Amino acid sequence: MRELYHQTLSPACRALRLALAEKRLDAAAVAERFWDRRPEFLAMNPAGAVPVFRDDEIVVNGQFHIPEYLEESYPETPLWPADAGWRREARRLYDWFLVTFQQEVTEPLLMQKVHPRYCGSPWLPRPGGPDINAIRGGMDAVRRHLDLIGHLSDTRSWLAGDRLSYADLAAAAQLSALDYVGDVPWQHNDQAKTWYMRIKSRPSFRPLLAETVPGLPASRHYAVLDF
Amino acid sequence: MRELYHQTLSPACRALRLALAEKRLDAAAVAERFWDRRPEFLAMNPAGAVPVFRDDEIVVNGQFHIPEYLEESYPETPLWPADAGWRREARRLYDWFLVTFQQEVTEPLLMQKVHPRYCGSPWLPRPGGPDINAIRGGMDAVRRHLDLIGHLSDTRSWLAGDRLSYADLAAAAQLSALDYVGDVPWQHNDQAKTWYMRIKSRPSFRPLLAETVPGLPASRHYAVLDF
Incomplete structure (x- = not known):
């Protein structure tokens, strides 16, 4: 039995749900209210954070190690490029989107606007409202x-070469979470929009597009393939 | 020519300097004032952060990807365990020490006390002094x-099995950075102290123990092997 413990709007969790679907590995997506610090969840991951992947008795934590585990255990449909140079590029971009994009975009936009709501956590909006400069x-x-x-995507088929890789999944995961709240200025770059339409149309994306956060409706075009 | 762009008190950089030394790979440690955002450095890593590893024309960024690159390119003296289960455990602990320890210990202690000084960065201490609760x-x-x-370390030779791994290097890197400012309560756990004495005595540790931060002397016992 495979399970991914996740939160709907967490980009790292989204990237790994996409990876599992691209690799055609059945895995239940289990929404984990990690801020409740459930003892059974802490036993799997003492750090108390999502994503956590359970593969029968095997538990693997974290956005950087789950891909290594998946590639080692399920090498069919590889999502790191076979070529060492492209693999470095894919890893660089995976890091770029899950760390740098997270710091520069997701934390100031999505987390400020949405985190307290989707988490139901004790975090509260800043006194005085969101930080406009952020x-x-x-x-x-x-x-x-x-x-x-x-x-x-203008110079390559996919972000890190001629095949879909974790680089695409990380970028699409970030943008899809932000798109849920309607904060992606798609008109700004047509090529980026075309790349996103292409990845959004893949079967692996469907479960994400169908999922909503209670009390927080998705933006009007979120699930529309031709937006 | 190999170079690791680093900051002396950055635990992630320390872990990778130890890894390079354990693998007997000559690499110059280049202190990078990353907050200056040097164009040549940004060209190597647009995210503008250390660690960055350069191996002739190849540039690899980030604490999670440099180990994968080193293991793929220089498999002699492996620092991930060969056994898949122990490899997961080593990766789990590497993540634990570089992420969870960083959040729980290094940011509230080392960063509050030292970051503005060792960085020479524009960051300033909080008005009113450090946050005592943190x-x-x-x-x-x-x-x-x-x-x-x-x-x-009481139940295993090393933290993730019977051989030294990235798990040990990450834990030792964190503790050594904190030990530089004298903030490790070694008397709290004798076994942890014994493990640290063992790893601190390795030749790979010597360059770290010999290095000081201008204007910030190391704690009295920092470089003492039998402390």
């Missing part, structure tokens, strides 16, 4: 990231 | 982490 910085940054995606 | 939380957390190290 939101403005996040909106500037998302345009730069769209330009990077547009540039890469 | 420091107290960090001191509680470091005792829990020492207990974990003590427990693991």
